[in-house]
Amino acid sequence: MNAVLRPLKIVIVGHVDHGKSTLVGRLLHETGSLPDGKVENLRAVCDKRGMPFEWAFVMDALQAERDQGITIDTSQIPFKTALRPYVIIDAPGHKEFLKNMVTGAASAEAAVLVIDALEGVQEQSRRHGYLLHLLGLRQLAVVVNKMDAVAFSQERFDAVSAEIRAYLGEIGVSPTHIIPIAARHGDNMVSRSERTPWYQGPTVVQALDAFQPAAEATALPLRFPVQDIYKFDHRRIVAGRIESGRLKVGDRLLFSPSGKTARVASIESWNAPAQSVAVAGQSVGVTLDEQIFIERGQIASLLEQPPMGSDLFRARLFWLGRTPLTEGRRYKLKLATAEHIVAVEKVERVIDVTDLATAESRSVERNAVAEVLLRAAGPVALDPFTDNPRTGRFVLVDQYDIVGGGVISMDGLPDSRCAPSVVGQDLTAVQHKVTPQSRAAANRHRGGVIWLTGLSGAGKSSISMEVERRLFHRGFQVFTLDGDNIRQGLNSDLGFGPEDRAENIRRIGEVANLFVQAGMVVITSFISPYRADRDRARAANPTSFHEVWVKAGVEECKRRDPKGLYAKAVAGTIPDFTGISAPYEEPLHPELVLDTEKLSLEETVDRLIRYIERDMQREPGVDLESRPDASI
Amino acid sequence: MTSDLDALEAQSIFILREAFNRIDKIAMLWSIGKDSNVMLWLARKAFFGHVPFPVIHVDTSYKIPEMIEFRERYAREWNLPLIIGGNKAALAEGMSPDRGRVTCCSALKTEPLKEVIREHGFTGIIAGIRRDEEGTRAKERVFSPRNAAAEWDFKDQPPEFWDQFKTDFAPGTHLRIHPLLHWGELDVWRYIERENIPMVDLYFAKNGRRYRSLGCAPCTGTVESNATTVAEIIEELRTTKTSERSGRAQDKESEDAFERLRQQGYM
Numbered sequence: 044m045n046a047v048l049r050p051l052k053i054v055i056v057g058h059v060d061h062g063k064s065t066l067v068g069r070l071l072h073e074t075g076s077l078p079d080g081k082v083e084n085l086r087a088v089c090d091k092r093g094m095p096f097e098w099a100f101v102m103d104a105l106q107a108e109r110d111q112g113i114t115i116d117t118s119q120i121p122f123k124t125a126l127r128p129y130v131i132i133d134a135p136g137h138k139e140f141l142k143n144m145v146t147g148a149a150s151a152e153a154a155v156l157v158i159d160a161l162e163g164v165q166e167q168s169r170r171h172g173y174l175l176h177l178l179g180l181r182q183l184a185v186v187v188n189k190m191d192a193v194a195f196s197q198e199r200f201d202a203v204s205a206e207i208r209a210y211l212g213e214i215g216v217s218p219t220h221i222i223p224i225a226a227r228h229g230d231n232m233v234s235r236s237e238r239t240p241w242y243q244g245p246t247v248v249q250a251l252d253a254f255q256p257a258a259e260a261t262a263l264p265l266r267f268p269v270q271d272i273y274k275f276d277h278r279r280i281v282a283g284r285i286e287s288g289r290l291k292v293g294d295r296l297l298f299s300p301s302g303k304t305a306r307v308a309s310i311e312s313w314n315a316p317a318q319s320v321a322v323a324g325q326s327v328g329v330t331l332d333e334q335i336f337i338e339r340g341q342i343a344s345l346l347e348q349p350p351m352g353s354d355l356f357r358a359r360l361f362w363l364g365r366t367p368l369t370e371g372r373r374y375k376l377k378l379a380t381a382e383h384i385v386a387v388e389k390v391e392r393v394i395d396v397t398d399l400a401t402a403e404s405r406s407v408e409r410n411a412v413a414e415v416l417l418r419a420a421g422p423v424a425l426d427p428f429t430d431n432p433r434t435g436r437f438v439l440v441d442q443y444d445i446v447g448g449g450v451i452s453m454d455g456l457p458d459s460r461c462a463p464s465v466v467g468q469d470l471t472a473v474q475h476k477v478t479p480q481s482r483a484a485a486n487r488h489r490g491g492v493i494w495l496t497g498l499s500g501a502g503k504s505s506i507s508m509e510v511e512r513r514l515f516h517r518g519f520q521v522f523t524l525d526g527d528n529i530r531q532g533l534n535s536d537l538g539f540g541p542e543d544r545a546e547n548i549r550r551i552g553e554v555a556n557l558f559v560q561a562g563m564v565v566i567t568s569f570i571s572p573y574r575a576d577r578d579r580a581r582a583a584n585p586t587s588f589h590e591v592w593v594k595a596g597v598e599e600c601k602r603r604d605p606k607g608l609y610a611k612a613v614a615g616t617i618p619d620f621t622g623i624s625a626p627y628e629e630p631l632h633p634e635l636v637l638d639t640e641k642l643s644l645e646e647t648v649d650r651l652i653r654y655i656e657r658d659m660q661r662e663p664g665v666d667l668e669s670r671p672d673a674s675i
Numbered sequence: 676m677t678s679d680l681d682a683l684e685a686q687s688i689f690i691l692r693e694a695f696n697r698i699d700k701i702a703m704l705w706s707i708g709k710d711s712n713v714m715l716w717l718a719r720k721a722f723f724g725h726v727p728f729p730v731i732h733v734d735t736s737y738k739i740p741e742m743i744e745f746r747e748r749y750a751r752e753w754n755l756p757l758i759i760g761g762n763k764a765a766l767a768e769g770m771s772p773d774r775g776r777v778t779c780c781s782a783l784k785t786e787p788l789k790e791v792i793r794e795h796g797f798t799g800i801i802a803g804i805r806r807d808e809e810g811t812r813a814k815e816r817v818f819s820p821r822n823a824a825a826e827w828d829f830k831d832q833p834p835e836f837w838d839q840f841k842t843d844f845a846p847g848t849h850l851r852i853h854p855l856l857h858w859g860e861l862d863v864w865r866y867i868e869r870e871n872i873p874m875v876d877l878y879f880a881k882n883g884r885r886y887r888s889l890g891c892a893p894c895t896g897t898v899e900s901n902a903t904t905v906a907e908i909i910e911e912l913r914t915t916k917t918s919e920r921s922g923r924a925q926d927k928e929s930e931d932a933f934e935r936l937r938q939q940g941y942m
Contacts, residue, residue, distance in 0.1 A: 049679040121807055121859060142834035146816075149836030178836075270689070271696045275725040282721075284689045313724045314716075314870065325681070326688035328723060339696065363834055377839050438839040443848075445834050445841055 050121060050128040051256050054148045054180075056171035057157030062188040066157055066226040067120065067131055068098030070247065073233045076122035098227065126252040141174075141410050142363045145448065148175055153182035153254040155247075156207070160193045160223070164206045166397050172207075173396040176214050177359060177412065177450065179432045183211070184250045185218045190239065191225040197241040213399055220250045259323040260287035264348035266426070266434045267296070268379035269341045273328065280311050280328040281337060286379065286433040288345075289322040290329070298341040299424035300352045305331035340381030342424040342434060350434055352422040354575065355388065355456055355628070360449030361412050364441055368407040368415070374446070376419070378437040383423050385439075388416040389626070415449075416626060427453045455618075455625035457545035457573055482562030486520050488659040490559035492584055493566040493651070496577060496630060497593035498622045499608055500600035502639040502647065506593060507568040509648045514564065514655065522558060524551055525568040539619060545576055552580030559587050564659060572627045589658065591651065592633040595640050597622045680866050683858055687714075688721040689838065690817055690854040691801070695727060697842035698799035698850060702729040702758065704788075707742040708889040709874055710803035713863050714855055716872050718801075719753070726755055731791055731800070733760045735783040737772075737891035745875045760791040772893045783891075792849065799850040807859045808919055819851045820844060827851075860919050861912045868905045879903050888919055 055063045071077050089096045120131050132147035148154065154175050158168050175183060185207055193199040200223045211218055222231055223239050224247060230236035233248045245253065265288030273280040290296070294307045310318045311328040321327045331337075342350050362368050368387060376385045391414045392401040407413040428435030428450035439447040483489045493510075495503045507523045514521040530537075534550055537543040548571050558565035571577050581588040600622065601609040612620030619625040635654050637647040694701055703718065703726075705711045718726050732746055750757045762770070765782040772779045792800065804812050816832050818840035833841040844850065855863075867874060877886040884897035885908075902908040 049682060143832070146835045270692050273722065275722060275727065278723070280723060282692055284685065311723055313720050315720075324685055326685040326692070326721070375843075436837055438837065440843055443841075443843040443845050445839065448834075448836060448839075 048127045049256065050130045051153065051251075051254060052130045052132065052151045053251065053254070054132040054151035054154045054175075055157060056144065056148065056154060056167075056175065058159065058162070058165035058167040058171075061157045061159040061162065061165070061168070062226050063157045064099030065097065066155070066186065066188065066224075066247075068100065069226045069229060069232055070131070071120065071122050072098070073229060074122050074124055074248070124248050124252055129251065141170075141361070144171065145174065145178070145361065145363070148180065149178050149448075151175075151180060152257040153184070153251075154180055155251075156183060156185045156218075157188050158185060158203055158207060160187045160189045160196075160199055160203060163203050164210060168207065169210055169397045172211055172216065173214055173399075173412065174361060176216050177361060178448075179428070179436070179450070181216075182254050183216055183218050184247075184254075185221040186224050186226075186247060187221065188224055188226050190223045190230060191228060195223070195225075195230075195236075195238045197239075200239075200242075219253060220244055222247055222250060260431070260433065261289055261323045263287035263323070263431050265290055265294075265343070265345050266350065266379070266431060267343040268381070268434070269298070269337055269339050269343065270380050271339055272337060278311060278330055279334065280330055281343075282326075282328040283343075283380065284326045285321055285323050287323045287431055289320060290343075290345075291320040295346055296331070296343040297346050297349050298335075298337055298343050299350050300422040301337070301341055303335045303337065303341075304346065305333040305335050308332045340379075342379060342381070350424045350426050350431075351453060352424055353453065353456060354419045354422050355416065355573070355626070356423070356425060357391070357414060357416055357452040357454060357456065358437070358449035359394075359412065359414050359452065360407075360439070360447050362407045362409060362447045364409060364444070364446030366441070367409070368413070368439075368447065370405045375440040376417070376423075376437050377440060378423065378425060379434055381424065383419045383421070385417045385419045388418045390415050425451055427451055453541065455541055457541040457576065479560070479562065486562050488519060488564065489587065490520075490562045491564055491587040491589060491655075491659050492555045492559055492580070493564065493655065494555075494571070494577065494580060494588060494590050495566065495568045495593050496571045496590065496633075498595060498597060498600045498627055499570055499620075500603045500605055501593045501595040502637075502644065503568040503570075503593045505644055506637065506639075506647050506651060507566045509644065510651050510655075511566060513648065513652055519655075520561075520563040521566065522563060523566045523568060524555060524558075529554075529569075541619065541625075545573065548573075548576040549579060552576075552583045555580065556584045559584055564655060570621050570627070572621045572625065574628045574631070577630070589635065589654075590630055590633040591635045591637060591654075592630045593647075594636055594638045597627075599640050680862065680869060683862055684717065684720065684866070686857060687717045687854040690840075690852065691718055691721040693840055693842070694799060694801060694818075694852040694854070695722070697840075698852070700795065700797045701799040701801065701852075702731050702791075702795070702797050703801040704803065705730045705732050705746070705755075705757075706803070706889070707732065707738075707746050707875060708803075709863055709867065709878060710805060710855055710858075712872055712874060713858075713866055714801070714803040715753070715755075716870060717854060726753070728801075729756045729758050729795070731758045731760060731788070733784050733788050733791070735891050736761065736766055737783070737893055739877060739886075739889065739892045739895070741875050741877050742889060745873075749873065758791060758795070760787040762787040762790070772891070776894055779894075798844075798848075799852055801852045801854060803855045804853050805855050805858050805860070805863075812856075815851075815853055815856055816841075817853050817856055818842065819853065821849045821851060822847070861909065864905060864909050864912060868909060874905070878908065880907075 055067055057063050072082065085100045086096050122129050122131060132151055156168060156172055158164055187200055187203050190200065204221045208218065222244060223242050224231045230238055231246050233246055235246060266286040267290060268283050268286060269281055270283040273282055290307060292307050292310060295304055296307060297304050308330045310321050311330060312318060344350055370387050370390055373384055373386045376383045390405055390407060393404045393407055393411055393413045394401050396412050426434040435451045437449055438445050495507055497503050504525060507525065511521050511523045529551060533554065534547050537547050548569065551567055551569060555565045555567055577590060604610060608617060608620065609623065611617045612623040621627050637650060639647060703714065705715060762783050770779060770782045804815065806812055806815065816835045820833065820841065821827055835841065875889065877889060879885055880900045880903050883899060883901060885900040885902060886895065887898045889895060900911060902911045
């Protein structure tokens with residue numbers, strides 16, 4: 044009784060007037076899926092209005108549509124083949140109705156792209172193909188319709204096939220089949236047409252039956268976004284839908300981004316047998332063994348496989364807003380059940396989906412696709428879309444309206460999942476017998492971190508080495524940490540990917556902290572492009588951390604290019620190069636700015652030395668006491 | 676997930692929980708028909724045996740008596756916070772289907788519902804419509820906004836994808852939430868069978884006829900059927916090609932009668 048196949052959801056897309064609704068109407072008729080009298084009824088309506096019968100009218104149930112002759116909104120109509128049931132989504136082709144097309148297509152498991160044999164591939168053929176791919180749809184069959192209008196010419200069919208295949212190939216989509224049809228007359232719909240003897244492939248129905256149903260994401264890591272907390276009775280139930288993976292009673296859950304953990308005490312249900320395991324797709328409720336503070340929006344995972352956390356992420360998005368998306372503007376982002384305010388840090392490129400050309404722009408118009416950098420006020424729990432589609436996609440809300448949707452990429456960005464340094468529980472601090480005050484008195488200056496940050500070529504190394512030399516001659520205990528002495532030793536195990544970069548900076552922050560405790564002035568000279576990383580280094584030593592922005596624009600650095608790196612990065616031989624293919628996040632409140640486009644090396648060195656002397660040669664005061672002597 | 680019914684159930688529960696979390700003042704429509712009985716059942720699943728919002732029944736006074744008996748019995752047994760609406764003024768001055776079915780539906784269903792909504796200040800109403808019932812309903816969103824006059828602008832509906840529903844509204848907007856939108860008639864009956872959900876007897880055949888859809892006595896007809904149990908109804912639906920609302924007279928007033936009713940705020 045319950046062994047009923049779930050209907051496969053398919054979406055029909057294509058350029059306006061290429062025959063989508065006709066295809067659907069005919070498909071319903073050919074598979075015997077229409078109620079008795081429906082076709083007769085519609086024929087009567089057409090006669091009454093003095094117009095020829097159209098198969099499209101089956102789908103176009105609304106008066107307004109019949110008058111305008113185009114489908115306004117997405118309809119979902121069930122039908123069956125001998126193999127299984129389907130739900131068919133008829134998406135409108137008119138450009139202005141993109142939001143409806145997205146509404147339909149986003150829930151589909153497979154798609155049919157309809158192309159008019161006479162007109163060939165048109166703007167919306169490409170746009171829809173691109174959007175389906177962007178929405179994560181991976182199964183696409185193409186039908187070349189109205190073959191009767193080109194006398195069932197194989198030559199014409201081959202030309203249209205080659206054209207669409209080439210375009211889809213560029214965006215990484217390979218159509219499952221390309222089928223010549225005449226939907227109005229039923230050619231190649233359910234049986235092979237005699238009018239296309241040169242075609243040996245499947246019919247439309249066979250192509251549909253060849254699609255694979257989408258599998259629930261039980262194999263992916265657990266993602267259980269909290270939807271609500273219920274206290275209707277004595278139970279405190281954490282309710283939500285398991286988006287991927289599985290959970291069982293006894294599992295320790297990690298809630299991100301809060302970082303709180305608790306064990307699953309029970310899986311609750313009503314009028315159903317007790318469960319000890321719940322899997323992807325289920326709407327469940329669990330109770331926990333500890334009453335930790337949890338709220339809607341947190342994503343529960345298992346400890347070992349948490350989502351990423353970042354306040355900065357890349358997205359490829361489609362824009363539906365009436366006003367353009369613009370750099371600097373803020374929107375509400377909804378990801379799973381979480382809501383965050385995000386600002387558009389940068390519009391990286393706008394993609395013309397009809398020819399895949401990219402353009403630079405600071406805004407994104409309605410119906411356009413773009414790659415953007417988004418920044419949230421705090422950490423967002425997320426996954427890259429390619430790792431987990433359900434927690435790797437979001438919508439943006441402006442005022443009251445959903446104005447866009449996007450999929451997340453963390454390419455070139457650090458995962459700050461490892462942010463709080465995990466300290467072993469059984470380590471105890473050992474008291475030094477030499478106090479910071481004694482060290483400062485002996486050195487005649489305090490310890491401190493001079494953290495230089497800036498683009499490659501901005502002048503960090505030149506400044507740090509000269510400052511080190513001069514301070515040394517003035518009797519300072521001073522040392523410079525830079526790529527040479529860190530990358531070759533301590534961090535020789537790290538590469539240049541975003542996470543390795545984050546770890547690189549974390550270790551430098553810790554080492555700098557040790558130098559400070561030893562009473563020394565340490566100058567660090569690293570691009571350190573991410574605010575989060577620098578903030579973490581500051582947090583390791585808040586009272587003696589000095590962020591110094593060595594400032595020069597990308598254009599100027601490119602021009603200087605002392606190591607020839609920019610040339611390579613522009614040529615694409617260095618991936619994730621800051622300023623070119625990876626972002627540089629400018630300091631918001633640096634202690635000092637050294638603008639090397641305006642100042643000479645001599646001037647910048649003087650300024651920095653004056654700053655250091657003023658700060659570190661002050662008489663040791665109360666602030667020295669504020670940092671405890673203990674270290675781990 | 677073990678079956679298609681589990682998937683339908685999980686999606687409906689997700690929608691109900693979103694509605695409950697995101698909408699301030701919410702209530703559920705209970706027509707006593709099979710769909711709204713299933714919806715009520717799903718609410719109890721979603722909220723672990725509780726129905727945490729009022730349940731509204733609009734009584735036209737033309738309802739079939741068995742429906743009212745059913746309402747009284749289960750409102751008590753399931754401890755439902757029930758609100759009953761009705762247009763006494765229109766009834767007092769003699770409103771009936773004789774004045775035109777669409778006119779009657781507007782006066783006795785749509786108007787009193789609007790009145791209940793106004794009186795209680797509901798900003799969201801959960802309704803058990805399904806896409807497969809009828810072409811107009813196929814166009815619906817799960818979260819479907821209405822303007823202050825409860826009108827539906829089907830030409831300019833919000834985008835709805837990835838289960839991110841529109842939950843931000845200008846003041847004065849009123850929302851319809853449709854947790855059963857993705858169910859089919861056969862799914863509903865298979866779920867009733869699986870969960871053993873009580874149903875009004877009218878659905879089961881007597882003397883070769885049964886109700887397939889329930890409404891007001893004067894405007895709702897029976898269909899030929901020998902199905903006397905849920906299992907037999909399921910078997911019947913597997914083979915039928917007659918449409919579900921074929922017994923509902925108000926749909927047939929004119930080609931677009933139902934569409935006009937829905938635009939005005941009919942469920």
